[in-house]
Amino acid sequence: MTKKEGTAPRTSARTAPAGQELTRAQIAQWFGVAEQTVAKWIVGQKQPKGEIRTPAFILIAETLGIDYSPSQSTVPRVIVEAFGKAVGYLDEENNVLAAGQGKRGTWLPAKPTIDPLPDKDGKPRKRWYRDHVADELGLSVNTVAGLPSRDPQFPRNFDEMGRVFLYDDDLDAYTAILEGRDKAKASKPHGHDEQGRPWRFIDSPQAPADGIDPETKRAYRLLPGHREDEQPQS
Secondary structure (H helix, E strand, O other), X not given: OOOOOOXXXXXXXXXXXXXXXXXXXXXXXXXOOOHHHHHHHHHOOEOOOXXXXXXXXXXXXXXXXXXXXXXOOOEEHHHHHHHHXXXXXXXXXXXXXXXXXXXXXXXXXXXXXXXXXXXXXXXXXXXXXXXXXXHHHOOOHHHHHHHHHHOOOOOOEXXXXXXXXEXXXXXXXXXXXXXXXXXXXXXXXXXXXXXOOXXXXXXXXXXXXXXXXXXXXXXXXXXXXXXXXXXXXX
16 A cells, blocks of 8 residues: 555654654553543543542643643643653653553552652652652551551652652651651660669670560660760760
């Protein structure tokens, strides 16, 4: 079959020039999703309470300072690329990530994604989602999933699809919070001896002990500042 004379060759979204406008069909083909999914990114999605979530492409356009309206028949490629990188459909080189193809409902990226705006040093700013945060903090996925509702100090940002994520600096800040809590917990006594001095149980049989708890028969160590063998500070 030959092309009709005067018909322009079809350009795929993957090879389209950076400044080109993309149709819903091109975006769907590029990301490996249905056109109905792309339509939700353009016009918004109805939430359980009836309100309409701000369209994802509008949020990206506002972040980038680009004038864009859902009434347009096409979407600027720069918006599509930024969205794809931010939510996990594209990598830094605009290659499609298999983890994002054919996904329905609330799915999470396999790797940290790239925010539309760089950090203060001009470097790509990462977004860390539940599984990534769990790996970094050494916690279970279920534990991290419950942190947004249980821990008021847990940073929470919502992406263009309504999913919770942390920025690099959020992750660093929360790591410091957890370390501070661990130190505070480590300094909290398990009990007090007859003289009222605080102590904590020791786990290693090789560790020096200051006494034995009469109830549990476990060895304990007096907390710093209460041991007789400590040198007085000048």
